[in-house]
Amino acid sequence: MGGDDIIEVCDLEHTFGNFAAVRGIGFTVKKGEVFSFLGPNGAGKSTTINILTTLLPLQKGTVRVAGYDVAREPGKVRKAIGIVFQDDVLDRDLTVRETMEFHGRLYTIPREERRRRIDDLLRIVELESKRDERTKNLSGGMKRRLQIARGLMTWPEVLFLDEPTQGLDPQTRMRIWDYIRQVNGAGTTIFLTTHYMEEADMLSDRISIIDHGRIVVSGTPAELKNTLGEDVVYLETEDDRKARDAISGIEEIRSITESPRGLSVTISTDGSHCLPRIIERVRGAGITISNVNLKKPTMDDVFVHYTGKELRDTGA
Numbered sequence: 001m002g003g004d005d006i007i008e009v010c011d012l013e014h015t016f017g018n019f020a021a022v023r024g025i026g027f028t029v030k031k032g033e034v035f036s037f038l039g040p041n042g043a044g045k046s047t048t049i050n051i052l053t054t055l056l057p058l059q060k061g062t063v064r065v066a067g068y069d070v071a072r073e074p075g076k077v078r079k080a081i082g083i084v085f086q087d088d089v090l091d092r093d094l095t096v097r098e099t100m101e102f103h104g105r106l107y108t109i110p111r112e113e114r115r116r117r118i119d120d121l122l123r124i125v126e127l128e129s130k131r132d133e134r135t136k137n138l139s140g141g142m143k144r145r146l147q148i149a150r151g152l153m154t155w156p157e158v159l160f161l162d163e164p165t166q167g168l169d170p171q172t173r174m175r176i177w178d179y180i181r182q183v184n185g186a187g188t189t190i191f192l193t194t195h196y197m198e199e200a201d202m203l204s205d206r207i208s209i210i211d212h213g214r215i216v217v218s219g220t221p222a223e224l225k226n227t228l229g230e231d232v233v234y235l236e237t238e239d240d241r242k243a244r245d246a247i248s249g250i251e252e253i254r255s256i257t258e259s260p261r262g263l264s265v266t267i268s269t270d271g272s273h274c275l276p277r278i279i280e281r282v283r284g285a286g287i288t289i290s291n292v293n294l295k296k297p298t299m300d301d302v303f304v305h306y307t308g309k310e311l312r313d314t315g316a
């Protein structure tokens with residue numbers, strides 16, 4: 001493992017009774033990365049995050065976070081990390097400001113610094129006007145934003161975000177992501193789980209997909225999409241049959257299917273390199289093209305390919 005790995009997981013296993021929830025996984029996260037951990041419901045994400053954050057005891061394997069062993073130095077791990085979980089509980093009777101203040105004191109952030117961070121964060125999550133409101137009177141989205149703001153107070157080395165933007169409106173999601181990017185830019189490593197594939201695609205430096213307690217694939221978003229090798233060119237012409245004949249000799253074409261709406265041409269390499277040649281050949285044969293479209297695999301396609309499940313079908 002490299003010296004700049006801030007999370008190192010090796011041969012991690014975890015069972016509940018005789019059910020193996022995590023079946024020997026390993027991965028590393030580099031300092032400063034945004035790392036996404038994706039998987040269908042019940043795949044083992046929460047179990048893994050809970051072990052990494054010392055909320056569940058380590059049964060088997062080794063896990064180091066921020067240079068500390070979670071089994072032997074859980075206190076030091078806790079000092080180095082911040083956590084924003086889905087089921088975080090807010091004290092109903094504290095106000096928004098008191099919630100932040102209490103958290104800041106718990107982590108012994110000096111008074112002046114604490115004030116500054118509270119002001120900054122409440123502005124960012126747009127809860128300034130609710131400072132003195134008790135948390136029980138906040139809407140669901142406001143509570144979520146407060147939980148995130150609270151989680152971001154400690155400026156940790158590693159920030160664990162479990163479904164941070166679940167159920168929030170798109171504008172709020174974007175604002176929170178802008179802020180998380182800022183925190184990441186200031187040096188905090190981000191460990192994320194999300195059901196939003198597009199979000200994982202845009203934000204992550206690297207992604208691991210877990211299914212049935214095993215990691216099925218890891219890589220950068222571009223690498224994962226490239227592994228599918230299934231760019232598809234959609235082509236509408238004045239004569240699809242002739243167009244098909246004209247392009248059939250191109251080596252990178254894996255298959256061509258005809259439909260009333262045109263040709264679907266599956267490419268075995270990067271479609272954007274192949275597309276100009278397809279167009280040249282068709283034009284060269286004197287056929288007019290009325291429409292052309294290149295579809296590259298999305299992170300959704302990657303997820304479905306490796307897990308056989310669509311996130312939206314899993315009750316998310």
Ligand SMILES: Nc1ncnc2c1ncn2[C@@H]1O[C@H](COP(=O)(O)OP(=O)(O)OP(=O)(O)O)[C@@H](O)[C@H]1O
Nearest residue numbers: 016017019021039040041042043044045046047048
């Ligand atoms: N305390 C527990 N006792 C028994 N089984 C458990 C316990 N916690 C989790 N499991 C089981 O372990 C498996 C992995 O659960 P885990 O919560 O890690 O999945 P997940 O990937 O986080 O799913 P989700 O996306 O639904 O949160 C599931 O089959 C779950 O039922």
